Amino acid sequence: FTTTSDEQVIYLRRQSFDLFRNEKWVTDDSFYDFAFDKNVHLYGDNEVNSPSYVYSIAKSLADKDYTKDLGVDRSQFPDDLFSEKAVMNQFSDSFAPSYIPAPLMITPGENNVYIKTTHSEVYRPYDTAGNKLGISFEYIPETESERQAAANLDMTENQFKLLLSYGLTNGDVTSNQALNIYKIYALYTDVSAYDDKGGKMEALAKSITENCKNDYEKAQALVDYFEQNGYVYDNEYEPDDESIAYFLFTSKRGNCTNYATSMTLMARMLGLPARYVEGFAAYEKNERGEFVVRDSHAHAFVEVFITGIGWMTFDPTVPGYQRDYSANGTNFDVSTFVSYFSRIALFIGVAFVLVVFVFLNRIIEVFFRLSLKFRDNGDRVIRLY
Incomplete structure (x- = not known):
């Protein structure tokens, strides 16, 4: 694909999971039945996933006279934060594209009419006759400006929930809007299906983030922890114990699923809504500047719901998974050949x-x-x- 943005790595979402049960991530239908309207799927058309949605609500409420006593500073919300749009064009000479980013950052518009959703969150571009084809659509990239704003935003979960409550009372927020955001905090902090023996993982998460002032700093501290503490990326490693606790505290060696799972669980234990996501990390470019996506680019990463900002992408996997496929202008993967x-x-x-x-x-x-x-x-x- 090509994109009009200057991103070096683009995370293509395929499916996100809800609960970590028996050392595996699962998608639980009952999770949605009581969480949201069945006709408005969380990963489909739910408004909380829309770019700038949460940010625009927080910004508008911070402007109201009736919220002044909450200590939320309107100046922390730049007006043009989500104004940048990019266009992605997907195509292939040999097969039709099968995976495109889910609506987390996709903007509504005529260019998106061919994006179809299945229950498993695989997005397949087809035309109305069922023929495969290339596709073009608009999305809002996660920019450095957005990350800087998230890092500077001095707003707690309680302040944000009070903002919503005030807005609901004064008619500036609908009950559905407030309820859907409240449920994000309830559902994506759930670790009841995971047995943190002795509270060891939670204690580690708290020690990593003890000096952090907001949600974004906590999430970034979890990302940095792995690179700064001797963890190694190894996709061929077969541990004696396949539990996530063994990876986190003993082997410190594993693949992207180990890293993303560890961060998601630790974020939830800190009260940060987080979800484990599988898809692709697109980073390889050919001589024409086009992104090339291979099966070997399959990747797991994390999305954290940042108070006042919304869902943001974090990649805790340590360097090593991004291989260099170019050799004298040809696509040649030495590590794969040796393997x-x-x-x-x-x-x-x-x-x-x-x-x-x-x-x-x-x-x-x-x-x-x-x-x-x-x-x-x-x-x-x-x-x-």
Whole structure:
């Protein structure tokens, strides 16, 4: 795909999960049944996912006279924060694109009419006749300005909820708007399905973020923790214990799912609404400046609901997963080649041992018969005997 923004890495969302149960992320239908209107799916058309939605509500309420006593400063809300729009064009010479970003950052408009949703949150671009095709749509990129505003925003969860309550009382916020935001805090801080033995993970999360002043700083501190404390990215590692606690406290070695799971759980334990997301990290560009997305770019990352801002993307996986595919202008992945070659060599070696073992007597006989050719008749008789 191409994009009009200057982003170096773009996170393509495929599916997000709700609950961490039995060391696995699951999507629970009942999670939505009591959470939101069934006709307005959280990852589909729900307004809380729309770019700038939460921010615009917080900004407008901070301007009201009746909220002055809450200590929320209107000057912390720049007017043009979500004004930048970008256009993404997806295409392929060999197959139709199957995955595009979910509506977290996509803006409504005519360019988005072909975006179809399935229950599993796979977005497939088809036309009305069911034919596959390329697609173009608008989205709002997560800019450095947005991250800076989130880092500077001095607003607690309680202040934000009071803002909503005041706005609801004065008719500036509808009951559905307030309720949907309240439920984000209730549902995405749920860790009841995970057994944090001895509260060890929660204690770690609190120690990492003890000097942080707001939600964004806490989320970023969790991201930084992994890189600063000797964690290693290893997609081939097979641990003795597959629990997330073993990764976090013992092995410190794993793939993106380990990192994203750890951060999501720790964020929730801190009271930060967070969700585990699977999709793709697009970072490879060809000589024409186009992003190339491969199966090997599949990635897991985290979305955290930042008070007063809304959902933001965080990637806690340590450096190492972004491989360099270019070699003299060609797409050549050395690590993949070495991996395949080592597997082929292992197969050949095992096959050779099996052949030798099965045909060992025959092999010995062949060499024995050959040796007889170099002896006289008498010696041959003795050796045969």
